[in-house]
Amino acid sequence: MPDTLSTTPDWNTQLIHRYNIVGPRYTSYPTAPQLSDTFTELKLREALQQSNRNQTPLSLYFHIPFCDTVCYYCACNKIITANKNHARTYLQRLYKEMAMQSAIADSIYKETGSGRRIVEQLHWGGGTPTFLSDNQKRELMAQISNHFQLLYDDSGDYSIEVHPGRMNLETISVLRELGFNRLSMGVQDFDPQVQQSVNRFNSIEQVEKLITAARREQFHSISIDIIYGLPKQTLSSIKTTLAQIIALSPDRLSLFNYAHMPHLFKTQLQIDQSALPAPEEKLQMLHYAIETLCQAGYRYIGMDHFAKPSDSLVRAQQQGLLQRNFQGYSTHGNCDLLAFGVSAISSVGNSLVQNHKAIADYNRAIDKGELPLSRGLCLSDDDLLRKQVIMQLICQFRLDISALEGQYGVGFSDYFATEIMQLQQMVKDGLIKIDRREIQVLEPGKLLIRAICMVFDAYLGREVNPQPNNIKTASKKETKIRYSQVI
Numbered sequence: 001m002p003d004t005l006s007t008t009p010d011w012n013t014q015l016i017h018r019y020n021i022v023g024p025r026y027t028s029y030p031t032a033p034q035l036s037d038t039f040t041e042l043k044l045r046e047a048l049q050q051s052n053r054n055q056t057p058l059s060l061y062f063h064i065p066f067c068d069t070v071c072y073y074c075a076c077n078k079i080i081t082a083n084k085n086h087a088r089t090y091l092q093r094l095y096k097e098m099a100m101q102s103a104i105a106d107s108i109y110k111e112t113g114s115g116r117r118i119v120e121q122l123h124w125g126g127g128t129p130t131f132l133s134d135n136q137k138r139e140l141m142a143q144i145s146n147h148f149q150l151l152y153d154d155s156g157d158y159s160i161e162v163h164p165g166r167m168n169l170e171t172i173s174v175l176r177e178l179g180f181n182r183l184s185m186g187v188q189d190f191d192p193q194v195q196q197s198v199n200r201f202n203s204i205e206q207v208e209k210l211i212t213a214a215r216r217e218q219f220h221s222i223s224i225d226i227i228y229g230l231p232k233q234t235l236s237s238i239k240t241t242l243a244q245i246i247a248l249s250p251d252r253l254s255l256f257n258y259a260h261m262p263h264l265f266k267t268q269l270q271i272d273q274s275a276l277p278a279p280e281e282k283l284q285m286l287h288y289a290i291e292t293l294c295q296a297g298y299r300y301i302g303m304d305h306f307a308k309p310s311d312s313l314v315r316a317q318q319q320g321l322l323q324r325n326f327q328g329y330s331t332h333g334n335c336d337l338l339a340f341g342v343s344a345i346s347s348v349g350n351s352l353v354q355n356h357k358a359i360a361d362y363n364r365a366i367d368k369g370e371l372p373l374s375r376g377l378c379l380s381d382d383d384l385l386r387k388q389v390i391m392q393l394i395c396q397f398r399l400d401i402s403a404l405e406g407q408y409g410v411g412f413s414d415y416f417a418t419e420i421m422q423l424q425q426m427v428k429d430g431l432i433k434i435d436r437r438e439i440q441v442l443e444p445g446k447l448l449i450r451a452i453c454m455v456f457d458a459y460l461g462r463e464v465n466p467q468p469n470n471i472k473t474a475s476k477k478e479t480k481i482r483y484s485q486v487i
């Protein structure tokens with residue numbers, strides 16, 4: 001596989017302005033707004049049964065929606081409460097959901113037979129999974145291992161999101177004892193004024209101690225999330241935060257753009273809009289962050305992800321095995337994803353299925369002994385083809401046209417004649433190169449990869465034409481899911 005990866009993507013302010021388009025983050029294709037409530041449980045059963053026949057390995061996701069404080073920038077599906085009893089009743093329902101779904105997924109380890117459906121990847125997200133007490137974490141993991149065949153030799157990718165300001169140091173060893181070997185920490189910013197303005201607090205000392213403890217416990221990978229564009233943030237303040245983060249030397253970094261959309265996310269109404277940095281300053285922050293992280297030795301994976309050259313994300317990208325899922329860039333694209341809990345989205349074979357987003361609906365379904373499905377989609381042949389195109393471009397910065405034609409039995413130039421016409425401006429602008437065998441994303445196109453992918457998205461139904469300061473507005477339905485622009 002040719003090395004299409006770069007150490008530092010080219011920065012071109014003019015092109016960034018031109019292609020600064022609101023669009024999906026392509027954590028799936030089709031994206032979640034396309035899921036329909038006509039999807040039935042029967043279709044999920046069929047997808048799971050096919051997945052059984054293929055003996056596809058599993059990736060499991062558990063959504064823990066609780067947080068005991070609210071971060072004002074939050075756009076997640078969460079429940080703010082200090083009452084830990086809520087977690088107790090939620091877990092009971094989660095166990096029932098697991099029992100129902102694992103029974104169909106043929107996932108229970110049979111002592112006498114060979115192991116089935118290995119869980120190669122496990123992730124607890126939220127909300128704040130560390131809202132659970134240590135005993136509740138132990139209980140949840142014990143339930144998971146009752147229903148699924150976990151790997152006990154530390155060879156799986158088992159990760160958890162933690163809020164570094166809201167957890168005890170001792171919890172690190174509990175997480176390791178439970179089998180987690182990857183930590184994802186939402187730091188966002190170390191500046192006290194910024195933390196105050198978004199109501200999220202974690203000191204550098206807290207994060208440092210947690211990282212030291214995690215290294216002592218031999219976690220395989222530590223990931224840190226940072227957000228740019230928060231209120232009170234300046235180029236100078238983000239320079240300091242980045243220097244502090246680089247000194248902590250996480251294995252992976254995610255650099256997210258804060259999109260202020262209080263009409264969609266009520267929590268954001270608490271943010272003082274006048275304290276938000278101007279778009280030009282955000283652009284400077286992003287430019288500085290990309291250059292600084294790459295100079296510090298991180299590889300630019302794509303979109304908003306960076307990783308050390310030794311990290312498995314970089315290896316997966318070099319080997320053409322990188323995927324995007326609902327957690328962003330990820331390894332283990334060979335797995336079927338089973339997701340549990342309120343609002344969680346599963347991806348099984350060619351189906352996407354989402355649980356109820358409202359906790360009352362989720363509870364009601366479980367209490368009636370039903371799977372808490374709310375919406376879903378069986379991917380059509382066209383969806384599958386476009387998914388392959390978009391995922392290859394976004395993960396590898398390259399599309400192997402010859403291989404795609406062989407796999408799907410289509411003539412690329414006929415099937416995508418309209419799209420190829422639309423891409424011509426991007427060719428002229430030096431974002432991509434197209435020939436008969438491949439599309440190659442060039443250095444200036446890497447930061448604009450979303451705009452390139454959008455050309456192949458059949459659901460957007462619009463041209464991605466460059467215009468000065470083109471910021472197209474997504475429909476309300478589209479905007480409900482995490483959309484972003486460069487700035």
Ligand code: SF4
Nearest residue numbers: 067070071074076127
């Ligand atoms: S950002 Fe995370 S911790 Fe903060 S309120 Fe949202 S889900 Fe909870």
